[in-house]
Amino acid sequence: MCGIAGIFHIGTAKPVDPVRVEAMTDAIAHRGPDGSGVWTAPGVGLGHRRLSIIDIAGSPQPMGYADGRLQIVFNGEIYNFRALRAELETRGHVFRTDGDTEVILAGYAQWGVDCLERLHGMFAFALYDQAERTLFLARDRLGVKPLFYTALSDGSVAFASELKALLVHPLLRRVPDERAVEDYLAFGYVPDDRSIVHGVRKLAAGHHLTLRSAGGLAQPSRWWDVDFTQRSKANAGELEEELLAIMREAVVSRMVADVPLGAFLSGGVDSSSVVALMAEASRRAVTTCSIGFDETGLDESDYASAIADRFATDHHARVVGADQFDRIDRLADIYDEPFADASALPTLSVCELAREHVTVALSGDGADEALAGYRRQVFHAAEERVRGSLPARLRGTLLGGLGAIYPKADWAPRPLRAKTTLLSLARSGEEGYADALSVTGPDTRQALYSDSMRGTLGDYRAEKRLIRLMRDAPARSGLDRAQYADLKFWLPGDILTKTDRASMAVGLEAREPLLDHRLIEFAARLPDNMRVRRGQGKWLMKSAMERYLPEDILYRSKMGFVTPISAWFRGPLAGEARAMGTRSALARTDWFDGEALERIAEEHIAGRRDHGRLIWQMLMLDKSVERLFGG
Template identity: 85%
Template sequence: MCGIAGIFHIGTAKPVDPARVRTMTDAISHRGPDGSGVWTAPGVGLGHRRLSIIDLEGSLQPMGYADGRFQIVFNGEIYNFQALRSELEAKGHVFATEGDTEVILAAYAQWGEACLSRLNGMFAFAIYDQADRRLFLARDRLGVKPLFYAALSDGSVAFASELKALLVHPLLRRVPDERAVEDYFAFGYVPDDRSIVKGVRKLPAAHHISLRSEGGLAEPQRWWDVDFSQRSTAGQGALEEELRAIMREAVSSRMVADVPLGAFLSGGVDSSSVVALMAEQSRRAVTTCSIGFDEAALDESSHARTIADRFATDHHSRTVGADQFEQIDRLAEIYDEPFADASALPTLSVCELAREHVTVALSGDGADEALAGYRRQVFHAGEERVRALIPQTVRGPLLGTLGKLYPKADWAPRPLRAKTTLLSLAGSGEAGYADALSVTGPDARGALYSDAMRGTLGNYRAEDRLIELMRRAPTRTGLDRAQYADLTFWLPGDILTKTDRASMAVGLEAREPLLDHRLIEFAARLPDKYRVRGGQGKWLMKRAMEPYLPRDILYRPKMGFVTPISAWFRGPLAGEARAMGSRSALARTGWFDGEALSLIAEEHIAGRRDHGRLIWQMLMLDKAVGRLFPV
């Protein structure tokens, strides 16, 4: 696992200062504390920071191939590199190292862009072809590894694993993108391909882009997509066995490392399944790490201990208190862009704990998206069945009117919020699911914006891009479309961003076996009844894991990392909440109505309303703006 950065000049071969590239990589030294390297040629410079995982003494980057024609900087792991290496050796390729980086180079030399479909792994890389003066940037299928890029005023394009490496370039103008602010308030993060800094873009998951010495900045091209349009006809028993086999191989391939390796263990279905399959294939005790909370209602550590005891793991646990808010400034520094998922705090804690014992940790990320494990997906599938029974001409006027008249009940679980359900049913399925994914709805956002901000945004509404994404998705059912949105929009923007930045901040490599593309493609072909049944998501996975895991682990209610943010803003962070209306970095932007922000804070502190999540969003935006756009 590593950090990469580079500069490429379009239209000229002007030299690149190696010191500038080195400054960029130094800004992300946490991603690669074990070494660094810079390579330059006329018109191009590539930089790398290394976290040594495989071939510890070799595989230094930037790395050349084919007498130096191709140069690469690479962040990630290719899990099938040994099989690919054998195939390429049969075609005459000769290797000087034992790692996966050189295999990518040989694969690109052999197949060009088509090499991407042969790679099973997580990756973001840049390959420069000196003969064609072409820079090729690519990102993995699900977006596990990040890649930012920006066109600069001197005609160059700079790229890097994290935004902070671009920010040290003197030609990058620090101007905020108001549409990114709208996106952030809708979803709690800035999704691909936008960035909070205007002119900076993220290469979307499963895309590549080619930059040539002549011509402008091309648009990224999609090279893979998850297809829900086909259905398997196999029976339940055969599907269970196939799923176990795919999961077993996905875990096994991610256990290859020349450094200590372990796993995150929450005690939920996903991480417990990964640990069970690791224990089955390991000759020694698996190292597991979990975080407990000092509030019983939030604590899952007893479930993690149950799994640790069942599989005799080398288990490490740490209890964290509700005072994690002391890490807020560090969190803002780690994520660069505003990021409102409060579970980033315990995620950082478990990564810190894991790094004390291992260098690589396997996680359970991805199963909820792939196999319909979120309650919102199950609920959406039910809503879609209702929409299919009642014509839109009836639903819209009738349910829309009832929804407007019904009182709000934000305190209740979503299935019991009749107002939310009625309004959702009145519209399209895509609009309903976009609303389910949003953190702060359009009306609430609009009430907070200043007149100037509303004028700047015009007709732009963050949910529209997600609605269009779902409408164009290769799917059959409402459940398909919900999962497609989660896999292609929510997963890279929230879950994988959270895990990548938190793990890389402490020099830990996180691997996600349940995001193996073969598992994703298998799950997308499952009939709905094997994903959701009797109100249970991940139905087939739970059945497949019954030989390994106890029923009280498989079928207990889902929890997840929870942080007591509402209590913080009525206690130690009340002053931070009050400051946002007048004394914060946000107040200087002119984006918001200061009186509206003050009212939100006072209502929450007094206990009249629960605005904890919204205030957390505001606080994280305030911290990011203060860091990125200082006065």
């Protein structure tokens, strides 16, 4: 796992100052504390920071190939690199190293862009062809590894693993993108391919981009997508065995490392499944790491301990205080862009614990997206059945009318929030699911914005991108479309961003076996009732894992990392909440109505309404704006 950065000039062979590239890589030194390198040639400069995982002494980067014609900087892991290497050797390629980086170079020399389809793993890389004077940028299928890029005023394009590396370039103008603010308030993160800094983009998951020395800035091309239009005709038993075989292969392939390796263990279905399969494949005790909370209602450590005992792991646990608000500034530094998922705090804690014992940790990320494990997906599937049984006009008139007059009950469990359900059913499935994914609804956002911000945004609404994505999805059912949205939008924007930045901040490599693309493609072919049955998501996976895991792990309610943010803003952070409208960086942007911000703070502090999640969003946006734009 590493950090990459570089500069490429379009239309000229202007020299690239290696000191500038080095400054960019120094900004992301946490991603690669074990070494660094810079390579330059007329019109191009590539930089690298290395976290040594495989072939520790023999694969420094930037790396050349074919007598130096090809040069690469690479962040990630290719899990099938040994099989690819053997195939390439039969085609005459000779290797000098024992790692996966040189295999990418040889694969590109042999197959060109088509090499991407042969790579099994997580990656973002930049490959320069000196003969063609082209720079090839690529990102893995699901977006596990990040890649930012921007066009600069001198005709160059700069790229990097994190935004902070681009920010050190003196030609990058730090101007905010108001549409990214709208996106962030809607979803709690800035989704691909936008960035909070105007003119900076993220290369979207499953895309590549070729930059040529002669020509303008090209548009990215999609090289991978997940297809939900096919259905398997196998029976449940056959599908269980196929799923287990894929999961075993995914786990085993991610256990290859020349450094200490372990796993995150929360005690939930996903991480417990990964640990079970690791223990099955390993000759020694698996190292597992988990954190617990000092508040009983938030703590899952007993479940993690039970799994650790069941599989005799070398278990390391730590109890952390639920009040971690003193680490908010640390989060803002790690994520650069505003990021409102409060579970980033405990994620950082478990990464810190893991790094004390291992350099690589396997996680359970991805199963909820692939196999329909989120409650919102299960609810959406049920709502779609109702939509299918009622005419759209009747739904809009009758259910929409009932929803408008029904009292709001955010405090109630989701099944009892009839207002939310009725309003969702009155709309299309795509509109309803966009609302389920959103953190702050459009009406609330509009009420918070200033007149000038409303004028700047015009008719732009963040949800439109997600609705369009779902309507264009290669899918057969509403459940398909919901999962497609989660895989393409939510997963790279929230889950993978959270894990990548938190793990890389402490020099830890996180690997996600349940995001193996073969598992994703297999799951997309499952009939709906193999994913959701009797109100249970991930039905096939849970059924398959019954031979490994106890019932109280498989079928208890999902908890996840929980942070008591509402209590914080009625206690130690009440002053931060009150400052939003008048003394914060946000108050100086002219994006928001200061009185509206003050009102939500006072309502929350007085206990009249629960605005904790919204205030947390605004606080993280404030911290980001202060750092990026100086308030």
